[in-house]
Amino acid sequence: MDAAARERHQLALDLRAAIGTPQFALHYQPQFEVATGRACGFEALLRWTHPIRGAIPPTLFVPLAEETGAILPLGEWVLREACREAATWGLPLGIAVNLSIAQFRQADLCDVVRQALAETGLRPDRLELEVTESLFLNSAARSQEVLGDLKALGVRISMDDFGTGYSSLATLQSFPFDKIKIDRSFVGQVGVTSKGGAIVRAIISLGESLGVPVIAEGIETEEQLAFLRRHRCAEMQGYLRGMPRPIAEYLPLLAAEVDLRVA
16 A cells, blocks of 8 residues: 555656657547538547556546546646647537536636637637546536636536536526537437437436437447437437547548548
8 A cells, every 4th residue: 555655656756757758649539510411519538648657547547637636737738739729720610628526616717718718720610628527526606607707708618527526507597508419328228228228318318308409429339320310319429430549640531521531
């Protein structure tokens, strides 16, 4: 246990030292319209390559960054870099960036987003900020206020991991989200269990009734994609059509409206 604690402490030190260096990079996963197969955006995903340990999985370093407070400078870098990159694309595709709870509690979050847009020249409506409903657990009123201020900037707000919290419907009722993202844990059950398909179908129907587009993440099989088409899901994201990769590998997708098919 002592050795594990020392190793974790060292990794935290390495993480802080890596901020602002080429050890951190963004990979991008494409998102597609289900009906047409056309690309509609990308999600920016942070990757860390340690000079000694190699690739550190996000499931390890993101919680560590949140515990140590390093998530704030990291999150700001991700936001600026994603906006900077998206502003250079030939097509006006959307760019989705995740916001952590720690970032959300920043008093100057709106100023950080506003400055990132101003510095990069990215149109606000191309930026989509993904939040989880855990933001609403302790301070729903404050969360709605901050989200309202962000929407006033012209950016879009998406509810990530929909269905995994205890108050999804109440959260949808309390704030006008621009998109709902179905959690991969439900999508993965499509074609496996009848309940999985029923839940995904219900969320798609809910979004349609509310006039909120639904995107399903974690699509890995043609069967899952066919299911989404049958039930008129708006968008999809997953390994079936594109893995998280450096944006240079998706240059053909940014130059013309094509249906990129990669495994």
